[in-house]
Amino acid sequence: MKALKTNNPKYYFKMNLYQKFIISTAVLALIVTTTGCTLDDVSSTNNETITEQDLQAAGEILGESLSSDNSGILLSLTDALTNFSSTDFTSSQNKTGNPTTQNDRSGRGGETDYNYSYDQQTGIHTISFRRQVDRPLFSKTVIDTLNYIFRDGNGTLIESPDTEAERIESINYNANREGEILTARKNSFFVRTDTFLIDGVSDATPLLSIDGVHNSNGNIEVDNQVENKVFERSYKLEINFLSIEIEKPTSGPIDLSRGVTGTLSWEMTIRKSANGSSTSKTLRGTVEMSGDGTALLRFQNLFKRFQVNLTNGDVKDQDEEFEGRVQSVNISGNYITLVNGRNIYLTDNTEIDDDDYTSLEAVQQAINDGIFVWTEGDGYVNDNQFYAEEIEFEREDDEDDTEGEIEFEEWVSSVDLENQTFTLAQNAVVQITENTTIDDEGDYNTLQQVADALENGMLVQADGSALDETDNPDIDLTAVTVEFEREEQEGDDDNDEENENKNL
Numbered sequence: 001m002k003a004l005k006t007n008n009p010k011y012y013f014k015m016n017l018y019q020k021f022i023i024s025t026a027v028l029a030l031i032v033t034t035t036g037c038t039l040d041d042v043s044s045t046n047n048e049t050i051t052e053q054d055l056q057a058a059g060e061i062l063g064e065s066l067s068s069d070n071s072g073i074l075l076s077l078t079d080a081l082t083n084f085s086s087t088d089f090t091s092s093q094n095k096t097g098n099p100t101t102q103n104d105r106s107g108r109g110g111e112t113d114y115n116y117s118y119d120q121q122t123g124i125h126t127i128s129f130r131r132q133v134d135r136p137l138f139s140k141t142v143i144d145t146l147n148y149i150f151r152d153g154n155g156t157l158i159e160s161p162d163t164e165a166e167r168i169e170s171i172n173y174n175a176n177r178e179g180e181i182l183t184a185r186k187n188s189f190f191v192r193t194d195t196f197l198i199d200g201v202s203d204a205t206p207l208l209s210i211d212g213v214h215n216s217n218g219n220i221e222v223d224n225q226v227e228n229k230v231f232e233r234s235y236k237l238e239i240n241f242l243s244i245e246i247e248k249p250t251s252g253p254i255d256l257s258r259g260v261t262g263t264l265s266w267e268m269t270i271r272k273s274a275n276g277s278s279t280s281k282t283l284r285g286t287v288e289m290s291g292d293g294t295a296l297l298r299f300q301n302l303f304k305r306f307q308v309n310l311t312n313g314d315v316k317d318q319d320e321e322f323e324g325r326v327q328s329v330n331i332s333g334n335y336i337t338l339v340n341g342r343n344i345y346l347t348d349n350t351e352i353d354d355d356d357y358t359s360l361e362a363v364q365q366a367i368n369d370g371i372f373v374w375t376e377g378d379g380y381v382n383d384n385q386f387y388a389e390e391i392e393f394e395r396e397d398d399e400d401d402t403e404g405e406i407e408f409e410e411w412v413s414s415v416d417l418e419n420q421t422f423t424l425a426q427n428a429v430v431q432i433t434e435n436t437t438i439d440d441e442g443d444y445n446t447l448q449q450v451a452d453a454l455e456n457g458m459l460v461q462a463d464g465s466a467l468d469e470t471d472n473p474d475i476d477l478t479a480v481t482v483e484f485e486r487e488e489q490e491g492d493d494d495n496d497e498e499n500e501n502k503n504l
Contacts, residue, residue, distance in 0.1 A: 050281060055299065057220060057233040058268055058283050059306055059315040062297060064181070064188060065216055065237055066287065067313030069105035071131070071142045071177050073214050073239065074310045076194040077246075078108070078256055079146060080173040081201075084127060085162040086116045105138050105312070107131030123149045123157035131179075136428040136468055136476040137408055142179030148172070153202065171198040184410050184425035190218030196241075208246040208254070210262075214239040223425070232272075239266045244289065258325075258372075260310075261291045290340035292325040307340075318342075322386065323376035325396065329364040336363065336375065344375070345387045351441070353377075353392035363393050372396035405465040405480055412460040412484070415451040421475060422447060422462065428476040430466055439464075439483035450484050459487045 064070040068078065083090055089111050111129040118125050125148040132141045149172035150158035158164050175194040181187075196212035199205075214237070221232040244262035248254055264287040271280040287308070288296040297306040297315065307316045309323065316323065324338040335345040346352075346360070357363045357373065366373050377391035410424040420432045432438070432447060444450045444460065453460050464482030 050283065053229075053231050054233075054270060054272075054281060054283070055302075057222065057231065057235075057270060058299070059297065059308075060186065060220055060222055060313075061218075061233075061235050061237060061268065061270075062266065062287070063308050063313035063315045064190070064220075065192065065214065065239065066295065066308055066310055068311050069138075070181055070188075070313045071106070071140070071144075071179055071192070072313065073194060074256060074260075075106050075108075076173075076175045076196070076214075077210070077260070078106075079144075079175065080148075080171055080196055080198060081254060083162055083165060084116075084125075086118075087114070089114060089127060089129060105133050105135065105140070107133045107140070107142065111144075118159065120159070123151075123159075125150070125161065136406060136466075137184050137410065137424065138182075140179060140181040142177050145176045147174040153204075166202065168201045169199070169204075171196070171201060173198065184427045185223040187221040188218060189220075190216055192216040206248055208248060210241055210244040210246070212241040212244070233270045234273075235268055235270045237266065237268045239264050239287070247291075256293075258293065259291060260289045263288050288340075290324065290338075292339040294324050294340065296340060318386075319381050321376075321378045322388070324374070326363060326367065326373040326375050326393070329360050329367065331360050331364060334360070336360065338375070343385065344377075344379075344391070345385055346391065347387055350379075350388045351390045353390065355392045356395045357393035366395065406468055406477060407465050408477075409461065409463045411487075412450060412454065412462050415447050415454060417447055417451060419474075420447060422450060424462060429474060430462070430477045430479050430482075431472075431475045432479055432482070436479040437481045439481065442483040443486040444484040453486065461485050461487050 064072055066072045066074060068074040108131075110133070111131055113128070113130045115128045116126070126145065127148075128143070128145040130141070130143055133139060148161070150161045150168050151170045151172075152158060152167045153169040158167055161168060173194070173196040175192070177192045177194075178190070180189045193215045194212065196210055198208060198210050200208045217234075217236045219232065219234045221230065223230050242263040242265055244260065244264070246254060246256065247259040247261070249259075265284075266287060267282065267284045269280055269282050271278055284300040285298045285302075288298070289310075290296065293310050295308045295310055296318075297308050305318045307318055307321070307323065308314070309316075322338070322342065322344055324340055324342070326336050327339045327341075328337045330337070333345075334347070335343050337343050352358050357366060363373050363375075372395070374394045374396045375391060377388050379386055379388040379390070381387075408424060408428075408430075410428075412422050412424065413426040414423045416422070416429075421429050422432070423429050438445055444453060450460055462482050462484055465480045466477035466482075467480060468477055
């Protein structure tokens with residue numbers, strides 16, 4: 001795999017962001033310690049006006065801290081239930097074609113620098129390793145140190161969990177992770193700690209119950225292409241488990257993408273530095289796990305709700321987008337109900353993508369046949385009902401010839417007509433070949449049209465899939481399918497972001 005290109009000045013990362021993180025952490029700690037305050041006290045001594053960028057930063061931070069690809073809580077849960085030995089860390093989860101796990105960026109299965117030790121007096125198993133992922137549009141390096149204590153139903157310590165897995169009833173788990181992530185539009189450095197108590201591990205109980213807490217601090221820089229702004233926040237985050245359960249299947253391994261339900265509460269202090277001064281703000285809310293690999297994100301005192309994909313960390317505004325597993329279909333009412341209880345209505349103008357299922361009748365038949373169907377799309381809210389403008393239906397466990405393709409949805413920063421390439425977010429170069437399908441329902445159907453749009457100051461987004469198999473060092477991806485769409489861009493307003501305040 002080729003490493004992510006980082007010659008764009010916006011995307012400096014390795015040392016600069018780390019140095020900023022160290023300074024930001026020290027200042028954030030100073031704010032708390034010198035005032036003798038808890039997080040609650042910090043919020044009462046600062047301006048509680050929350051901007052759109054504050055919300056976006058908080059969403060990015062929470063999406064990272066929860067998701068598997070970004071070494072968040074879901075990856076910790078998976079690691080906590082993983083079989084390992086003194087020489088090997090292996091997965092107890094079966095890989096599938098589930099849309100929430102496609103293009104896996106978690107790094108599981110590729111651990112290096114593996115070390116193991118066991119303390120007979122305390123019963124603590126300690127393992128450490130490095131997870132490094134280098135892919136077009138995504139790169140991360142994370143150092144993990146994981147501690148486990150295994151007990152049987154009588155509370156007796158288990159010394160060999162790999163050979164005595166059937167005896168394990170409870171797990172005390174602690175994870176420390178330090179890492180950095182670079183994507184086409186985001187730089188992130190973080191330090192995270194997860195502490196879990198997991199009960200009901202043996203086959204004797206149908207549910208796993210989890211009590212735990214997540215603490216993290218870090219620095220994040222986001223390039224908002226729509227607003228033509230780059231913004232940065234340092235943060236301190238605490239997430240508490242309130243009632244997390246995982247329903248175990250009657251046979252086979254636990255599937256975390258289909259079984260995690262319950263609620264988390266969170267509190268975050270974010271700090272912004274500008275013009276030699278800094279301000280800190282505190283945000284709070286909850287996360288409701290839906291049981292289908294997504295979660296509902298709520299901000300305290302804000303009616304707007306967001307949805308988090310627990311695999312990749314993407315955050316969607318529920319007033320504009322949706323995704324999830326289809327629970328049921330109402331053909332006469334022309335709507336579907338997702339596992340999280342949300343109804344998505346179709347109209348005569350709804351565009352159904354040419355995917356695995358192209359009608360509600362086909363989706364209904366698939367569900368009747370015991371097939372899990374995943375849906376996503378965009379639309380609008382009218383009279384408290386969500387109407388889909390575009391929707392697609394996929395079979396979750398479909399392992400077809402698309403395996404190995406890398407999905408992308410990024411801004412086009414430039415076009416090279418001579419070489420028939422376009423560049424995503426000034427970062428990854430994608431080539432169009434005679435085998436590439438350009439969706440004719442997009443706003444632009446040729447690279448020439450895309451080049452003309454960019455020349456005229458338009459913002460163009462490319463949505464598609466590609467293969468990382470080119471032998472040309474100047475090309476990162478070969479496009480399989482792509483759709484080019486025009487996006488509305490806000491004016492280049494240099495006024496302070498506080499002009500776009502939202503009061504919570």
